[in-house]
Amino acid sequence: MTSKPSVxxxxxxxxxxRRGVGMTNEEMRHVGGLSGIFALRLLGLFLVLPVLSIYAxxxxxxxxxxxxxxxxxxxxxQTGMQLPFGMLxxxxxxxxxxxxxxxxYVVGSVVAALSHGIYGLLLGRFMQGMGAIASVLLAxxxxxxxxxxxxxxxxxxxxxxxxxxxxGFVLGPILAARHGVPFLFxxxxxxxxxxxxxxxTFIPTCPPKRAAAVKLKDLGxxxxxxxxxxxxxxxxxxxxxxxxxWVVTPAILLQHWDRHDIWRVYLPMILLAGFIMLPAxxxxxxxxxxxxxxxxxxxxxxxxxxILALAPGxxxxxxxxxxxxxxxxxxxEPCLPSLVSRFAPEDLRGxxxxxxxxxxxxxxxxxxxxxGFALGHGRYVLYWMLLAACLPxxxxxxxxxxxxxxxxxxxxxxxxxxA
Numbered sequence: 026m027t028s029k030p031s032v033x034x035x036x037x038x039x040x041x042x043r044r045g046v047g048m049t050n051e052e053m054r055h056v057g058g059l060s061g062i063f064a065l066r067l068l069g070l071f072l073v074l075p076v077l078s079i080y081a082x083x084x085x086x087x088x089x090x091x092x093x094x095x096x097x098x099x100x101x102x103q104t105g106m107q108l109p110f111g112m113l114x115x116x117x118x119x120x121x122x123x124x125x126x127x128x129x130y131v132v133g134s135v136v137a138a139l140s141h142g143i144y145g146l147l148l149g150r151f152m153q154g155m156g157a158i159a160s161v162l163l164a165x166x167x168x169x170x171x172x173x174x175x176x177x178x179x180x181x182x183x184x185x186x187x188x189x190x191x192x193g194f195v196l197g198p199i200l201a202a203r204h205g206v207p208f209l210f211x212x213x214x215x216x217x218x219x220x221x222x223x224x225x226t227f228i229p230t231c232p233p234k235r236a237a238a239v240k241l242k243d244l245g246x247x248x249x250x251x252x253x254x255x256x257x258x259x260x261x262x263x264x265x266x267x268x269x270x271w272v273v274t275p276a277i278l279l280q281h282w283d284r285h286d287i288w289r290v291y292l293p294m295i296l297l298a299g300f301i302m303l304p305a306x307x308x309x310x311x312x313x314x315x316x317x318x319x320x321x322x323x324x325x326x327x328x329x330x331x332i333l334a335l336a337p338g339x340x341x342x343x344x345x346x347x348x349x350x351x352x353x354x355x356x357x358e359p360c361l362p363s364l365v366s367r368f369a370p371e372d373l374r375g376x377x378x379x380x381x382x383x384x385x386x387x388x389x390x391x392x393x394x395x396x397g398f399a400l401g402h403g404r405y406v407l408y409w410m411l412l413a414a415c416l417p418x419x420x421x422x423x424x425x426x427x428x429x430x431x432x433x434x435x436x437x438x439x440x441x442x443x444a
Contacts, residue, residue, distance in 0.1 A: 048174045055169045056178045058227055062123075062220045063162050064185035069130065069153060069213045070099060071193025073206065075275075080206040085142040095146050097393055102154025103386040111160040111379020115372065118233045119165040120224060123158045127221045130156030131214045138210035149210070159385075160378035167366040167374060168231045173310065175366055179359035180306040184299050186358070195291070247377045251424060252368045257384040258421040259319075260361050264388035265395065266326065266411050267354060272396025273404050274333070274347055281340035294348045298355040306359055319360045319422055325353030327415040334408035346408075367428040 048056065074096070081092035114122040130153050137149025163182070170178045200209060247253055278290060309318040329350025336342035362381065369377035399407035 048170065048177065052170050052174065052178070055228060056166060056181050058223060059162055059166050059169075060181045060185040062127075062224065063159065063182055064189040065213075065216050065220055066130070066156075066159065066162075067186055068189040068193050068216070069134070071190050072197040072200075072213065073209050074193065074271075075197050076201040076206055076209075080201070081143060081146055084140070084146060087143040091143045091147065095143065095150050097390060098147055098150040099154040100386045100390040100393070102151045103157045103159070104383055104390060106155050106157035107160050107383040107386060108376065108379035110157050111164065111375040111377070111382075114161040114164060114375040116233055118231060119161050119168065119375070120228065120230050122161050123165070123224060124221055126156035126158035126161070127217050127224070128156075129153075130158075131217045131221075134210045134214035134217070138207040138214065153213075157382070157386075160382040161375060163362050163366070163382070164375045164378045165228075165231065167362075167378075169229070172367065175310075175363050177303070177306055177310060177359075179363045180303055182359065182362070184302070188295070190295070244376060244380075246370060247373055247380060250368060252426055253365060253377055253380070255421045255424040256361055256365050256368070257381055259357075259418065259425075260381055261384040261388035261391075262414055262418045262421070263354065263357055263361070264385045265392035266330075266350075266414070268389040268392030269396035269399065269407055269411065270347070270350065270392075272393055273399050273407050274343070276400070277336075277343055277404055278340075278347075281343070290344045290347065294351050297348060298352045301352055302355040302359065305356060309360070310363075313427070315360050315364055316422075316425060316427060318356055319364075319425075320419075322353045322356030322360070323415065323419055323422055325356065326350050327353075327412060329353060330408045330412040330415070334405055334412060337405055364425065364428055 077096055078092045081087055081095040110122055110126060133149045133152025133154075133156065135149075136152060137146055140146045140149055163179075166178050166182065167175055197209065200212075282290065305318060305321075309315050329346050329348075329352075332342055332346030332349060336346055362378070365377055365381050366374060395410070396407065399410070
């Protein structure tokens with residue numbers, strides 16, 4: 026009787042590598058460095074967010090409207106520049122565009138630090154936002170990682186976002202009280218200067234994905250993809266809710282906890298969300314269940330909205346609702362860029378990420394306006410509004426198809442199974 030031919034050891038090893046659950050050391054190094062740069066960019070938002078409006082009111086020529094504009098200008102500029110930066114990165118490569126964005130951000134930070142009037146601060150904040158490299162960083166992470174570990178790479182980005190949020194909200198008020206808000210802008214300028222050095226020294230250069238500039242008809246390919254458009258809509262609503270939550274909820278928590286004790290709510294929220302997110306993302310990637318994880322995150326976020334809506338006079342319920350919501354947010358956040366990177370054509374990945382992040386920052390801008398409305402018309406009504414928004418949110422998520430399976434890995438599995 027003739028036995029089946031065995032698969033070569035090299036093929037078996039290749040199959041294990043393709044289907045392996047972990048990132049290589051090189052991938053870990055690149056993802057860690059780029060996640061750190063991503064976190065530095067968001068630290069610029071979170072570090073000054075708790076203190077910026079109060080500081081802006083004390084500047085020459087300030088009004089309440091202009092002080093609020095100083096907070097919102099960053100997101101507005103980010104919205105306008107995400108797509109151009111993504112398109113430029115497809116044409117000229119990721120690293121040159123990221124370096125340019127970081128340098129623009131450094132200049133904006135210096136302008137904000139040196140400003141004694143409100144208009145100088147507005148200019149500095151707008152310039153900070155013009156360094157819109159989020160989409161390009163995500164595209165570069167996608168370029169430097171294998172498809173089967175890309176979701177976990179995006180999860181590391183999610184953790185870096187959580188860490189920058191925690192550090193920003195904890196350290197911002199402390200450092201501003203001791204050294205002043207301009208000191209925060211000098212810190213950001215220094216950190217982003219170091220990021221330029223790190224990027225040029227330790228991150229490899231990927232060749233441009235296109236030989237010619239991206240044209241409007243090419244964007245039609247991205248805008249004509251139902252999956253990408255639905256993911257953009259999901260991201261818009263995700264960050265609309267996130268920003269609105271953080272406009273209103275801190276004011277509610279401060280009714281029950283002292284400002285110096287609020288970390289007792291934030292710290293377990295960050296740790297628990299991160300602890301759940303990583304294994305959940307790894308399981309979803311391994312089992313091809315990203316859409317299931319997205320649905321689970323949406324359900325948890327909706328449950329968090331409901332708990333918060335029913336929490337008047339119940340401080341523990343408010344804290345619990347915030348934690349449940351944030352766990353749901355963290356389950357969805359890494360899923361979305363991973364899905365976008367799979368559906369986007371490789372030579373238009375930067376453009377697709379640009380539209381995706383444009384949706385993110387437009388959602389943040391609209392969420393800030395919605396949160397401001399809720400502050401003046403009843404804080405808890407916000408959570409009912411966000412709960413109602415879960416209906417179109419769920420509809421958009423349901424329209425996203427399962428991402429294409431990795432055919433090379435499947436073929437290799439079939440070869441091994443037949444051996």
